[in-house]
Amino acid sequence: MNVCGLPPVALGARLERGLGWLRQRAFLAATTLAVIAMIPAATSAAGAPPGIRYDGPTRTAALDLTAGQGDGYNFNGYAGGALVVRVPTGTTMQVTMHNAASDVSHSVLVAPWSERTKGSGFAAAFPGAAPPDFEMGITSHDPPLRFSFTARAAGQYALVCGVPGHALIGMWDELDVVDGLSAPSATAK
Ligand SMILES: [Cu+2]
Numbered sequence: 001m002n003v004c005g006l007p008p009v010a011l012g013a014r015l016e017r018g019l020g021w022l023r024q025r026a027f028l029a030a031t032t033l034a035v036i037a038m039i040p041a042a043t044s045a046a047g048a049p050p051g052i053r054y055d056g057p058t059r060t061a062a063l064d065l066t067a068g069q070g071d072g073y074n075f076n077g078y079a080g081g082a083l084v085v086r087v088p089t090g091t092t093m094q095v096t097m098h099n100a101a102s103d104v105s106h107s108v109l110v111a112p113w114s115e116r117t118k119g120s121g122f123a124a125a126f127p128g129a130a131p132p133d134f135e136m137g138i139t140s141h142d143p144p145l146r147f148s149f150t151a152r153a154a155g156q157y158a159l160v161c162g163v164p165g166h167a168l169i170g171m172w173d174e175l176d177v178v179d180g181l182s183a184p185s186a187t188a189k
Pocket of ligand 1: 073105106107166
């Protein structure tokens with residue numbers, strides 16, 4: 001008995017080709033799954049929390065952020081509020097952000113806490129708490145973003161990427177402005 005009228009040898013070759021196709025499909029499926037699995041892994045591949053240099057007499061804090069660490073949508077590897085920066089009320093914050101990614105633009109601004117997962121159209125929580133071109137962002141090829149503002153009102157705020165869609169998928173962390181705090185800190189939640 002023969003299938004499709006083919007001699008046994010041709011049938012064997014056909015089956016072999018069919019199995020090859022199946023193996024290829026399985027490989028592609030596994031690769032796709034691996035890529036999907038890498039997305040949260042990349043955003044949670046946190047390095048050390050960013051350092052904050054604080055000058056007590058002038059109450060000035062310099063916060064240096066690195067966006068896109070591990071090719072993820074994050075700041076220093078922290079996303080979805082996993083990084084908590086705390087500063088005393090009245091601190092003048094000097095924010096600098098480099099982007100580690102060459103192919104995805106990122107930026108940072110301080111937004112109201114309620115806006116941390118907005119898709120676009122952010123407003124700075126304080127005067128000056130955003131670079132002018134935060135929707136455009138920068139890549140690793142550009143000079144770092146810099147802005148300075150005074151955290152004049154205590155409360156819970158968000159450090160968000162202003163490039164449309166990025167905060168929505170988790171590119172935000174927490175900034176708490178706290179009355180009576182002796183010095184700033186940046187810690188993993
Ligand atoms: Cu971004």
